Amino acid sequence: MCVLQPSGTLSQSEILRLRTALLHNTAKAALEYLDGEETRAVQPSAAAVAALDAFREPLPEGPMAATEVLEQLHRLGSPATIAKTAGRFFGFVNGGCLPAALAAAWMVSAWDQNAAIFVQSPTAITLEEVALEWVRELLGLPAGTGGAVVTGATMANFAALAAARRAVCLRAGWDVEADGLFGAPEITVVIGAEAHPSVHKALGLLGLGRNRVVRVPVDSQGRMRADSLPHMDQRTILCLQAGNVNSGAFDAAAAIVPEARAKGAWIHVDGAFGLWAAASPQYRHWTKGFEQADSWATDAHKWPNVGYDCGIALVREPEMLRGAMSMTASYLPMGERREPADYNPELSRRARGVELWAALRSLGRAGLAEIVEHTSAHARRFAAGLMAAGYEILNEVTINQVLVSFGSREKTLRAIERIQQDGTCWCGSTVWQGKTAMRISVSSWATTEQDVERSLAAMVRAAREP
Numbered sequence: 001m002c003v004l005q006p007s008g009t010l011s012q013s014e015i016l017r018l019r020t021a022l023l024h025n026t027a028k029a030a031l032e033y034l035d036g037e038e039t040r041a042v043q044p045s046a047a048a049v050a051a052l053d054a055f056r057e058p059l060p061e062g063p064m065a066a067t068e069v070l071e072q073l074h075r076l077g078s079p080a081t082i083a084k085t086a087g088r089f090f091g092f093v094n095g096g097c098l099p100a101a102l103a104a105a106w107m108v109s110a111w112d113q114n115a116a117i118f119v120q121s122p123t124a125i126t127l128e129e130v131a132l133e134w135v136r137e138l139l140g141l142p143a144g145t146g147g148a149v150v151t152g153a154t155m156a157n158f159a160a161l162a163a164a165r166r167a168v169c170l171r172a173g174w175d176v177e178a179d180g181l182f183g184a185p186e187i188t189v190v191i192g193a194e195a196h197p198s199v200h201k202a203l204g205l206l207g208l209g210r211n212r213v214v215r216v217p218v219d220s221q222g223r224m225r226a227d228s229l230p231h232m233d234q235r236t237i238l239c240l241q242a243g244n245v246n247s248g249a250f251d252a253a254a255a256i257v258p259e260a261r262a263k264g265a266w267i268h269v270d271g272a273f274g275l276w277a278a279a280s281p282q283y284r285h286w287t288k289g290f291e292q293a294d295s296w297a298t299d300a301h302k303w304p305n306v307g308y309d310c311g312i313a314l315v316r317e318p319e320m321l322r323g324a325m326s327m328t329a330s331y332l333p334m335g336e337r338r339e340p341a342d343y344n345p346e347l348s349r350r351a352r353g354v355e356l357w358a359a360l361r362s363l364g365r366a367g368l369a370e371i372v373e374h375t376s377a378h379a380r381r382f383a384a385g386l387m388a389a390g391y392e393i394l395n396e397v398t399i400n401q402v403l404v405s406f407g408s409r410e411k412t413l414r415a416i417e418r419i420q421q422d423g424t425c426w427c428g429s430t431v432w433q434g435k436t437a438m439r440i441s442v443s444s445w446a447t448t449e450q451d452v453e454r455s456l457a458a459m460v461r462a463a464r465e466p
């Protein structure tokens, strides 16, 4: 049986010809998809979503030609996607995908490299090392910091906090990877009341408990109150935040970190998007002090606009991450060089470091700074436009996040629903300090001033509808 065409036997040259035709057609379909971005509604129609039911067929007993598989995917799948490429998707904190990153992703798939260890892909591992070092430099982190390229900030928080758990237990003479947590010395986790839920999830996965934490109260922007820090010592893991997922606010690291360091705490930073502000001279001041932490989690699929998925864990003492993640097997080579598998939760893994490299190589320091600055300026324009239309902005718009209320909870939710249905742009809802709000996150390289004006008009139109 041939994997490209179900019937008949094909010669080697016919197989190659079919594969070439398949991939040309796929590139054509992908380009057709991307070129349609100006006219496509950001939220797919209910009919397009309902049509996905055609995928729910019984397990096929026999093969289907690969071209037909792709035809089905494009015909049914493409219309029901969320149109993120046009720069008018402002939901969650979702970046776009830079052309260089998309092209690199195509190459990564064509190469089918396993980025676990060097002998499996010298190219992937080299580019990952280069990219990690560039990220360290862009974020202004100490020389010698090491890390891992993972799927997202959730896994980055998990990996970095595993390193933290190891370090804090080792100080108390306990090898937590070998001996587990039963009977281990007590660890105290200190965390802001506005920490991202993924940090709590990571703590749960690590056996430290989602709720077994000391919560520090926050101010009106969601920043940890520096005057309300609890007792901390060598058995403490302090979790700070650089960029609140709603307000965009940064914990006051410059005030908190020196004190926590002096007390011997391990300081971890969830900087999924906010940390990238360090790339811009105009916004860098928000990240001051975070560089003195012990570990950091960030996302390349947010502000740096690498396609999904790409997160990064960074640890000042990479040995702690290695101690938490490495394993030995008789068939795995053990040498002097850095093997990603020794630092990652995963063994086999997509070569997402290649896409990270491509994005950073195409942007350079200046390009990344420009994304940070443009998206933040777009956020300020949204805030000004909505305020001028009579609506309340609930946060101090310092970077790329805006929280707007259209009045009561009901009015706000109704406006959000209409905005989503209108399709010009897409924003989600949140509850900010007890108040229902619409969240605008401008994170894509592709967002233009026209996109902002078009979207602003659509928002105001939807909110004013009786």
Ligand SMILES: *Cc1c(COP(=O)(O)O)cnc(C)c1O
Binding pocket: 093, 151, 152, 153, 154, 155, 196, 198, 199, 243, 244, 245, 270, 271, 272, 273, 299, 311
């Ligand atoms: C997005 C985000 C996360 C989770 O990141 P994923 O990439 O979705 O795993 C964690 N923390 C903050 C502050 C975030 O903005």
